[in-house]
Amino acid sequence: MIALPALVLLPATGGAIAWLSDRGPEARHRPWWVAITTIVLQTLLLFYVTCAADWGHGPWLAHFSAPWVPALGIAARMDMDGLSLVMLWLTTILSFPCVILSARDVGERPGLFHLLLLATIAGIDGVFLATDLFLFFFFWELMLVPMYVLILQWGHEDRRRAAIKFFLFTQGGGLLMLVAILGLVILHQHATGIVTFDYFALADTPLMPTAAMVLMLGFFAAFAVKLPVVPLHVWLPDTHTQAPTAGSVLLAGILLKTGGYGLIRFVVLLFPDAASRFTPVALAMGAAGILYGAWLSLAQDDIKRLIAYSSVSHLGFVLLGVFSGSPMGMRGAVVQMVAHGLSTGALFIIAGSLQDRLHTRDMRRMGGLWQALPHLSSVGLFFAIASLGLPGMGNFVGEFLVLLATWRISPPIAALGAAGLVLSAVYSLTMVGRAFFGPPHAGEGADHAPPADFGARHMAVLGLTMALLLVLGTYPQPVLNLSLPATPLAMPEMEAPQP
Amino acid sequence: MTAPLSGLPPSLPILGGGIALLMLSIAWRRSEARAIVIALATLLLAFASLWSPVLAWPGDPVGILFVPDGWFAYIAGLILLSSAACVIMAWREAGTPADEFYLLLLLGTLGALVMAGSADMVIFFLGLETLSLSLLGLIAYHRNQPTADEAAIKYLILAGLSSAILLFGLALSYAESGSLRFVAPSLAGPDGPALPLAATALVLTGLFFKLSAVPFHTWLPDVMEGAPVPVASFIAVTSKIALFAALARYFAGADLLRPDAAGMELAIVAVLSMFGGNLLALGQTNLKRLLAGSSIAHVGYLLLALLSPGPFGLASAAFYLAAYAAATSGAFAAMRGASGLSDIAGWRGMFRRRPALALAMAVMLISLAGIPPAIGFFAKTYIVIAGVSARRVVLLVALVASSIIGLYYYLNVVRAMMEPVPEDHRAVRGTQANTVLITALAIVTLLAGLFPEMLVRQTRALLQPVPVLSAASLPPTAPHDILYKE
Numbered sequence: 001m002i003a004l005p006a007l008v009l010l011p012a013t014g015g016a017i018a019w020l021s022d023r024g025p026e027a028r029h030r031p032w033w034v035a036i037t038t039i040v041l042q043t044l045l046l047f048y049v050t051c052a053a054d055w056g057h058g059p060w061l062a063h064f065s066a067p068w069v070p071a072l073g074i075a076a077r078m079d080m081d082g083l084s085l086v087m088l089w090l091t092t093i094l095s096f097p098c099v100i101l102s103a104r105d106v107g108e109r110p111g112l113f114h115l116l117l118l119a120t121i122a123g124i125d126g127v128f129l130a131t132d133l134f135l136f137f138f139f140w141e142l143m144l145v146p147m148y149v150l151i152l153q154w155g156h157e158d159r160r161r162a163a164i165k166f167f168l169f170t171q172g173g174g175l176l177m178l179v180a181i182l183g184l185v186i187l188h189q190h191a192t193g194i195v196t197f198d199y200f201a202l203a204d205t206p207l208m209p210t211a212a213m214v215l216m217l218g219f220f221a222a223f224a225v226k227l228p229v230v231p232l233h234v235w236l237p238d239t240h241t242q243a244p245t246a247g248s249v250l251l252a253g254i255l256l257k258t259g260g261y262g263l264i265r266f267v268v269l270l271f272p273d274a275a276s277r278f279t280p281v282a283l284a285m286g287a288a289g290i291l292y293g294a295w296l297s298l299a300q301d302d303i304k305r306l307i308a309y310s311s312v313s314h315l316g317f318v319l320l321g322v323f324s325g326s327p328m329g330m331r332g333a334v335v336q337m338v339a340h341g342l343s344t345g346a347l348f349i350i351a352g353s354l355q356d357r358l359h360t361r362d363m364r365r366m367g368g369l370w371q372a373l374p375h376l377s378s379v380g381l382f383f384a385i386a387s388l389g390l391p392g393m394g395n396f397v398g399e400f401l402v403l404l405a406t407w408r409i410s411p412p413i414a415a416l417g418a419a420g421l422v423l424s425a426v427y428s429l430t431m432v433g434r435a436f437f438g439p440p441h442a443g444e445g446a447d448h449a450p451p452a453d454f455g456a457r458h459m460a461v462l463g464l465t466m467a468l469l470l471v472l473g474t475y476p477q478p479v480l481n482l483s484l485p486a487t488p489l490a491m492p493e494m495e496a497p498q499p
Numbered sequence: 500m501t502a503p504l505s506g507l508p509p510s511l512p513i514l515g516g517g518i519a520l521l522m523l524s525i526a527w528r529r530s531e532a533r534a535i536v537i538a539l540a541t542l543l544l545a546f547a548s549l550w551s552p553v554l555a556w557p558g559d560p561v562g563i564l565f566v567p568d569g570w571f572a573y574i575a576g577l578i579l580l581s582s583a584a585c586v587i588m589a590w591r592e593a594g595t596p597a598d599e600f601y602l603l604l605l606l607g608t609l610g611a612l613v614m615a616g617s618a619d620m621v622i623f624f625l626g627l628e629t630l631s632l633s634l635l636g637l638i639a640y641h642r643n644q645p646t647a648d649e650a651a652i653k654y655l656i657l658a659g660l661s662s663a664i665l666l667f668g669l670a671l672s673y674a675e676s677g678s679l680r681f682v683a684p685s686l687a688g689p690d691g692p693a694l695p696l697a698a699t700a701l702v703l704t705g706l707f708f709k710l711s712a713v714p715f716h717t718w719l720p721d722v723m724e725g726a727p728v729p730v731a732s733f734i735a736v737t738s739k740i741a742l743f744a745a746l747a748r749y750f751a752g753a754d755l756l757r758p759d760a761a762g763m764e765l766a767i768v769a770v771l772s773m774f775g776g777n778l779l780a781l782g783q784t785n786l787k788r789l790l791a792g793s794s795i796a797h798v799g800y801l802l803l804a805l806l807s808p809g810p811f812g813l814a815s816a817a818f819y820l821a822a823y824a825a826a827t828s829g830a831f832a833a834m835r836g837a838s839g840l841s842d843i844a845g846w847r848g849m850f851r852r853r854p855a856l857a858l859a860m861a862v863m864l865i866s867l868a869g870i871p872p873a874i875g876f877f878a879k880t881y882i883v884i885a886g887v888s889a890r891r892v893v894l895l896v897a898l899v900a901s902s903i904i905g906l907y908y909y910l911n912v913v914r915a916m917m918e919p920v921p922e923d924h925r926a927v928r929g930t931q932a933n934t935v936l937i938t939a940l941a942i943v944t945l946l947a948g949l950f951p952e953m954l955v956r957q958t959r960a961l962l963q964p965v966p967v968l969s970a971a972s973l974p975p976t977a978p979h980d981i982l983y984k985e
Binding site: 070137141145153 | 865870871876880881883884887888899902903906911914917950951952955956959
């Protein structure tokens with residue numbers, strides 16, 4: 001289906017047009033209009049893809065394949081299954097708040113800003129679709145650079161360090177994955193005599209247990225940096241804190257999910273045996289992440305930092321779910337990813353708006369905002385509660401399924417994960433209490449006009465997000481049905497893989 | 500007299516004719532415009548002649564002194580194009596009088612071509628010295644600047660020293676084998692391994708000096724900093740390509756996977772160059788010195804490809820050379836486009852002052868760092884494929900670790916260009932010809948990165964075992980074709 005590469009090319013083209021349209025001061029709003037048109041078109045295209053998909057003929061829904069570098073067995077091959085579709089929808093939905101609400105903090109050079117934003121989205125869409133390992137890696141690297149520039153140019157006070165840290169960590173993990181990809185290709189070549197980067201062909205490679213383990217660890221390293229898994233999370237708090245609001249939303253909402261997606265698609269499905277042997281370590285890392293992230297969240301004064309650490313904690317559940325080895329856990333992990341993307345994305349929007357209004361992220365200098373900003377505060381309360389996992393919201397479904405699946409294989413880990421939920425209630429409510437309730441901060445308000453509350457634009461976007469979270473929490477079945485990944489052995493119905 | 504010249508690639512006499520013509524033209528009347536036209540026309544004509552048949556007399560054995568094989572044609576193409584880039588950069592930069600600058604560039608190119616195509620030690624040495632001597636003149640061309648003098652003296656001493664070492668190694672090699680063929684002597688000779696080992700070690704030392712691999716690299720940053728921009732580009736690109744091609748030829752028959760002394764030495768130097776080059780570039784505030792460090796590191800990556808024989812090894816090296824040549828020439832051309840501005844601090848705010856120039860520079864740096872969609876990404880991947888395929892684990896780990904260091908300093912320059920415009924900035928300007936050159940190189944860097952297929956096919960055609968030098972000592976060639984089932 002030609003629409004699959006179009007999903008990648010459309011944002012890229014739109015970005016280029018937005019960039020070119022930025023000429024002179026009278027054209028300040030033109031890039032924004034181009035960007036919004038692009039994502040509306042993207043939504044329509046995705047809607048078309050969803051409708052035109054090949055439902056009912058196996059788990060793979062759509063295919064595209066074209067030769068790229070046949071001399072090395074590299075093809076521009078994309079395949080879409082339910083998991084990809086869910087992730088694509090999440091990306092598209094979250095690109096709306098990024099574009100709509102970012103108008104405030106763009107400042108100068110809006111064309112470049114929208115180019116970078118849309119280029120990142122294009123790279124992410126490519127990651128979710130590519131089934132040629134070289135193409136996958138190409139997109140994987142491609143989404144880094146625009147994000148790096150975005151943080152560097154529009155970030156907050158300590159942006160240089162944060163941007164370079166982000167880049168070096170992800171790139172380091174990525175290079176390890178590259179070596180692992182090539183190792184797999186070469187082993188496949190030794191076994192069959194064919195050089196190919198095709199996902200489906202490579203999944204058939206007969207591997208010695210040690211080799212499988214080493215290769216799996218290479219993939220795991222890249223995705224673990226992205227997700228993040230605890231010893232490799234060091235880049236995340238700085239990056240999220242320093243990124244501009246749209247950057248934080250993209251990072252927390254979607255970019256981190258490429259890690260979870262990769263774990264499912266490549267680690268578990270390409271190396272099932274090695275992954276199951278690795279399970280105890282992965283579960284321990286997941287539980288450690290949940291507790292460590294929650295514990296550090298408790299100690300933060302910087303509101304964006306708090307949300308960043310809470311991401312570490314919530315995404316620990318994704319690791320638990322992916323490695324629980326059961327369909328239930330896998331589904332829970334996907335729901336958790338979607339719900340986390342929506343709720344944390346919204347929380348970063350709120351934190352960014354607070355910073356816009358109060359010029360600080362320090363919760364010690366907030367307080368009593370409910371009187372001044374009732375809309376913002378109530379929305380903040382909603383998403384804080386969603387993020388702590390109140391029943392009825394998506395996060396609860398995800399965490400519950402993951403804990404249930406984990407309990408079956410390791411009750412102690414499940415108990416630790418559940419303890420993390422208690423901590424998450426504590427830090428979420430503390431955050432709400434410190435920022436929105438309590439006495440107004442002494443220094444504020446007295447000599448300044450009260451800051452403006454959320455306007456209709458913010459309320460509409462965030463209201464939509466709330467509705468989605470509630471739907472996901474009360475009727476998660478469609479997502480659950482879609483979210484089980486298709487195995488690479490269920491070969492999509494099409495001609496033989498490219499040589 | 501016919502036999503020794505049999506197999507002489509036509510590009511060499513063309514270059515020689517061009518040089519003579521340029522000399523005559525200078526003797527008649529000086530004109531920079533005429534000099535550059537003659538130089539460019541000569542280079543392009545030589546480039547076109549790469550597709551023509553080789554001069555070979557019927558019945559004579561081909562390849563006594565020159566090997567006009569696919570490897571030579573490919574390398575010669577890169578040398579001629581990168582040298583043409585240097586010529587364009589030199590326009591209105593060469594100084595007065597400018598004509599001899601182009602003459603020296605052509606002479607150096609001739610030396611590089613001879614070196615890349617030689618099958619004989621004497622021919623190789625002649626080519627090397629032609630290149631070295633013309634480089635000396637080029638480095639010292641702005642002779643009233645003290646830095647140029649310093650760089651030239653440094654280059655002179657080290658080039659002389661390394662030539663002497665190289666020559667001694669070649670002599671020992673001749674003593675061992677009684678043959679002047681430019682190829683690593685077999686260690687299984689009748690007199691034990693000591694003599695061939697010493698010969699190989701000395702030749703390698705000489706080559707590493709010229710190639711500026713760590714630990715023989717210390718001259719490079721100083722010389723490049725002192726040299727004019729086109730010359731720095733010539734040192735970093737043209738001469739390195741020729742030397743690497745000669746190195747590959749020297750080891751054509753040897754089995755580099757065997758952990759013998761020569762293989763070990765190459766591997767150690769590769770690791771040292773990767774780390775040494777990248778660490779050297781890390782702290783630089785001068786763009787030329789940074790690119791010097793980066794070029795040392797890239798030599799390390801290329802050695803990894805050389806050390807990974809097999810279906811991918813040499814092909815990936817050839818691809819990498821093209822990617823490196825495009826991006827490094829492009830970076831120097833961008834520097835030339837900014838009035839030769841080499842202080843990184845001076846590049847601050849370039850994205851606002853000269854957006855197109857800054858974008859081109861960013862593309863080149865991204866390519867050197869190996870980030871998609873630039874060609875450097877595919878090139879690095881190709882080398883890693885070769886390394887994985889030959890199971891060079893230690894070298895691969897070194898490549899990954901040192902590449903991460905490399906990212907930092909390349910991105911650092913990009914970051915500086917994105918900063919706000921400083922108060923005290925100078926206006927920068929280049930020439931129109933140079934702008935065309937930058938644009939072309941940026942387009943090549945991006946397009947070849949997105950569609951590498953053509954170049955991959957081109958480099959795969961080189962897979963026929965490099966030079967046919969000593970048919971007796973060559974191992975049977977691997978049946979490459981069955982590895983690529985279409």
